[in-house]
Amino acid sequence: MAEFRSFRSEAVVIRHADYGEADRMLTLYTRQQGKLRALAKGARKPTSRKAGHLEPFTHVTLQLARGRDFPIVTQAETLHAYLSLRDDLILTSHGSYVLELLDRFTYQDEIANPPLFRVLIETLARLAAGTDAWLSLRYYEMRLLDSVGFRPELAQCVKCRSEILAEDQFFSFDGGGVICPRCGQTIPNLPTISVDALKYLRHFQRSTFSEAARARPTAVVREETESLMQGYCTFLLERELNVPGFLKKIRA
Ligand SMILES: [Zn+2]
Numbered sequence: 001m002a003e004f005r006s007f008r009s010e011a012v013v014i015r016h017a018d019y020g021e022a023d024r025m026l027t028l029y030t031r032q033q034g035k036l037r038a039l040a041k042g043a044r045k046p047t048s049r050k051a052g053h054l055e056p057f058t059h060v061t062l063q064l065a066r067g068r069d070f071p072i073v074t075q076a077e078t079l080h081a082y083l084s085l086r087d088d089l090i091l092t093s094h095g096s097y098v099l100e101l102l103d104r105f106t107y108q109d110e111i112a113n114p115p116l117f118r119v120l121i122e123t124l125a126r127l128a129a130g131t132d133a134w135l136s137l138r139y140y141e142m143r144l145l146d147s148v149g150f151r152p153e154l155a156q157c158v159k160c161r162s163e164i165l166a167e168d169q170f171f172s173f174d175g176g177g178v179i180c181p182r183c184g185q186t187i188p189n190l191p192t193i194s195v196d197a198l199k200y201l202r203h204f205q206r207s208t209f210s211e212a213a214r215a216r217p218t219a220v221v222r223e224e225t226e227s228l229m230q231g232y233c234t235f236l237l238e239r240e241l242n243v244p245g246f247l248k249k250i251r252a
Contacts, residue, residue, distance in 0.1 A: 006074070009033060009062045012120055013054055014099045018044065026054060026073070027103065028062075031117045035106045038064055038071040050076045057085045057095050059121055080121075082128040094133050098123050098140060104237050105148045116147040122209070132213065134222065139209055141229050142201075150236055153177025154202045159187075169193050171228060173235035191231065197224040 011028040014035075019025040024043035028036045043051045053060050053076035063075035085095035102120060106113075123140040127133060145151055156163055158175035160183050170184030171177070171193045178198065184190055193201075200217050204225075207215075217225070 006063065006065050007032075007071075009036070009064055010079070010117075011036070011060055011062055012099075012117075012124065013056050013058045013060065014103050015056055016040070016043075016054060024051075024054065025070070029102055029106070029117065029120060030112075031114065032112055033110045034112050035103075035108045036071065036110065037108060038062070038073050039067060039069075040073045040076075043073075053078045055081075055086065056099065057082045057124060059124065080125065080128075082124050084128045084130075085124065091127055091133075094127050094137060095124060097137065098127070101141070101144060101233065105144060113147055116144065119143040119147070126209075134226070135209075135213055138225065138229060139204065139212055141233060142204055145233070145236075146205075150176060150232075151205070152201070152232060154198060154205060157183055159183040164198070166195055166199075168195050169198060171232075173232050191228065193228060194221070194224060196221050197228065201225055201228075 009028070009030045009032050011030040014027040014029055016024045016026045019039065022042050022044045024040045026038050026040055028038055030036050040048075040050055040054050042048050043054060045051075050073060054073070058078055059080040059082070061077045061079060062073055064071040065074050066072075082095070085091050098120070102116075106116075119140060123136055126136040142152075153176055154164070156178075157180035158172055158177040159179055162180055162182075164178050164180060167181065169181060169192070170179040170187070170190040172179050172187070172190055178193065179187065179190060184192075196218070200215060200221050203215055204212050
């Protein structure tokens with residue numbers, strides 16, 4: 001790609017920071033180049049025509065020029081502004097969670113990850129349209145983990161590889177999946193996963209969003225799956241902080 005002086009990119013703005021006197025440094029997640037930093041020159045001037053297209057959450061088409069250090073935005077056009085994600089406090093917090101998870105699980109490696117880009121814009125669109133936020137966020141977490149190489153194993157015990165039966169199980173964050181009751185007894189302090197929560201997560205893992213939306217989990221199952229998925233994400237991110245480059249190695 002380096003041979004092209006100018007290139008187009010479809011992107012979601014993750015965040016921006018002040019840069020120099022009047023510029024903004026953008027962190028983008030793009031369809032074509034994965035995560036990318038780019039410079040928006042003059043974006044803090046009141047007269048800037050680009051600035052409005054470059055706010056967090058915005059889905060944009062960009063024209064970029066190869067700069068010496070960073071690509072430089074030469075044109076920006078909004079595809080979806082997702083204004084409700086900026087205006088409604090609760091939606092803003094949901095949208096910020098989506099972008100933060102993406103930001104922390106990806107590197108600026110210029111490797112396209114089309115499934116991840118797709119689920120990102122689908123999730124922002126669902127949240128902005130007022131679709132069930134709980135479901136939208138859990139579905140996003142599951143697909144994000146899939147597309148960065150941490151799909152949780154829910155069909156076999158990650159220790160002995162025996163098939164998981166319809167009974168209460170354990171879950172190992174470190175092992176990346178379910179641990180059968182036999183193996184689970186030998187490992188201290190493992191979180192448990194009920195048979196109902198496991199069934200729900202397995203259904204979720206292989207379903208489209210509309211299929212997943214047809215399941216009606218109880219409040220107990222919702223709470224259990226949420227705390228398990230969030231615990232797993234937190235564990236992975238903390239481990240990644242301790243071992244720099246870990247996620248990148250896994251993907252390569
Ligand atoms: Zn086992």
